[in-house]
Amino acid sequence: MGHYQRLLLIADRTLHQSPAMLRAVALAKASGAVLDVRVFVEPAPIVHLWEEKVDEAEYQRYLRRYRRWESDEVERLTGQGLDVTVEVVFTTHPLMDILKTVEALKPDLLIKDVTLEPTLKRVFITPLDCHLLRECPISVHLVNQARYELPHRVVAAVDPFDPSTQISGLNDTIIQTANALALQCDAPLHLLYAYDLSPVFNSDAPLAGGGWGVGVIEELRESLHLAFVTLAERYNIPPERRHFVMGLPMPVISEFVEEYLADVVVMGTVHRVGIDRLIGSNTERALYSVPGSILAVRPSVTG
Incomplete structure (x- = not known):
């Protein structure tokens, strides 16, 4: 996976300089990519004064601002x-016009x-950002803050233990995308696996008497760690940058x-249906809970 060739920035509708603008410009400079800047705004308002006539002066002022x-x-630039x-x-x-672009x-x-x-609004209306995570066919970098212009x-x-990510190759796509970004920014790449054993402890099976014994739990942990290490070694990620956290x-x-x-967490996103779509993926929840920024990739993304 080489340098970026083309970047698309969805600029802030207020037209102010924003963290995403700073990040996009810095990445374009670092990679030599073409930078396409687009801002999607409401059409010019039609104001009726009398007899259904348009306020032409206001209409032209609106257009001139954007031009x-x-x-x-x-x-x-x-x-x-x-x-x-x-x-x-x-x-x-x-959303439709962004996807067309x-x-x-x-x-x-x-x-x-x-x-x-706001949380209440998200319950009833899916935000544009979440729609992009679900429907955009390319990698999406959503910038929450930019402590540095380049990460x-x-x-x-x-x-690495989830069968669906192994079959789809999503883990490989995540690492390849993260590595490409890190190389272009001359930044270190870290690998993080948050493994969850809570289903074991919350199971109806008792820990003793044929249930989940301490030895079985440790075996499970070791198997998770082995899958993680195998993935890390495939991409030559040094031990000090591997993070296996329960x-x-x-x-x-x-x-x-x-x-x-x-500065950036690279995560995978998958198409969801039913109740999972309503709840949202980990990547969608990360938008509102993780400081910094995320870069979301799909299994099919290879560049």
Whole structure:
């Protein structure tokens, strides 16, 4: 997996400089990639004053604001030596138009700021960010904060014992994507596996008398660790950057990010249906619980 060739930035609708903008520009400089900047905003408002006439002056002011921004951004970014395109897209269906843009441009990576939505709102309305995680066919880098413009530490969060990730090759995709990012940023790559033994302890089977004995639990832990080590050695990740931690994924990842000041966590995302779709994946929950930023990949992503 080589350097990025094309990056797509979904710019903030306020047109202000944002963490995602800083990250996208830094990655484009580091990789030499083309940077496509798009902002998706509501169409120009039609204001009726009298006799169903349009307030033409207000309409033109609205358009001029965005056209001026397009021109200013092209000048600013090309002045930094970047190969860029900048476009304002007026739309009432941003998700659909973002996916159309991805299909047309075929970028290696989509970059966007995390939009923090209230919990109650998320119960009734799926945020755009979650839709992108579920439906975008390419890797999605959702930037919550950018302590550094280029990441200083990248973490690949894997689950080598889950049969579904082994069959789909998702763990390999996660590590390859994380390694590509780390190489382009000259940052160390860490491998993290949060393994959860709580189902064993919460089982109806007693720990004694034919149930889950201490020896059986230790064997299970050793088998999990062996799968993790095997995966780490396949990618030559040094022992000091391997982290095998017992606990639920979200708390473990959050604590790890805070302790190691990790900038990006690379995670896998899969299509979900039924109640799992309503609850959301670990990657979706990470948007609102993990400090820093995430980079979500699908099993089919190879570049």
